[in-house]
Amino acid sequence: MSSAPELVIERVFDAPRALVWQAWTDPKQAVLWGGPRSHPATHMEGDLRPGGKWRGCLRSLETGEDLWQGGVYREIKEPERIVYTFYWEGDDGLPENEMLITLTFTEEGRKTRMKLHQTEFRSVEQRDNHNGGWSSAMDRLAEFLATRAT
Numbered sequence: 794m795s796s797a798p799e800l801v802i803e804r805v806f807d808a809p810r811a812l813v814w815q816a817w818t819d820p821k822q823a824v825l826w827g828g829p830r831s832h833p834a835t836h837m838e839g840d841l842r843p844g845g846k847w848r849g850c851l852r853s854l855e856t857g858e859d860l861w862q863g864g865v866y867r868e869i870k871e872p873e874r875i876v877y878t879f880y881w882e883g884d885d886g887l888p889e890n891e892m893l894i895t896l897t898f899t900e901e902g903r904k905t906r907m908k909l910h911q912t913e914f915r916s917v918e919q920r921d922n923h924n925g926g927w928s929s930a931m932d933r934l935a936e937f938l939a940t941r942a943t
Contacts, residue, residue: 798920800911804931808938810898813905814872816934816941817896826937827851829929832860841869847877863888873898879911890915907931 806813816822820837827834832851839847848863864878875896880888892913899906909927914920 797912798914798917800909800914800920800924800927802909802924802927802931804907804935805901806905806907806935806938807903808905808941809903810872810900810905812938812941813898813907813934816938817875818871822937823849826933827930828933829926830933831855831929832926833933835859839866841866843868861886864891864894867893890919 816826818839818841820839823839824834824837827837827849828851832853834849835852836848836850838849839845841847843866845866846863847866848861851860851862852858853860861882862879863882864880866875866877868874868876875894877894878891879894880891883889890913892911895908895910897908899908911920911923911927914923
């Protein structure tokens with residue numbers, strides 16, 4: 794068993810599971826809320842199937858630096874579960890420190906409980922940085938869903 798730090802975040806969104814699923818899986822929607830407030834997404838693309846690739850870009854509002862990320866979908870069980878790899882692209886365009894993310898979406902009445910589990914961090918500091926980024930992105934997702942939910 795790995796002793797590498799792991800990250801678990803749970804959020805309940807005031808939106809039906811189908812809307813939360815679409816916000817995650819439709820690149821046209823994901824680019825509208827993806828990334829933390831300090832690094833909003835400027836590009837999202839994905840081939841939502843096992844073995845399909847995804848890629849996104851976050852841009853620093855402070856410096857304008859682009860941070861590219863990507864990975865491969867390993868499991869898709871609509872509308873309950875997504876498993877995919879996640880890595881940052883290095884300056885050479887090659888993946889650095891591939892991690893694994895599992896998302897689960899559970900209906901709770903008209904709301905949706907989403908759980909994010911991310912593994913294979915190199916350090917506690919890296920995990921904590923991702924925790925901050927994901928927490929901010931999920932705040933943005935909640936705001937985005939509030940404009941879509943009826």
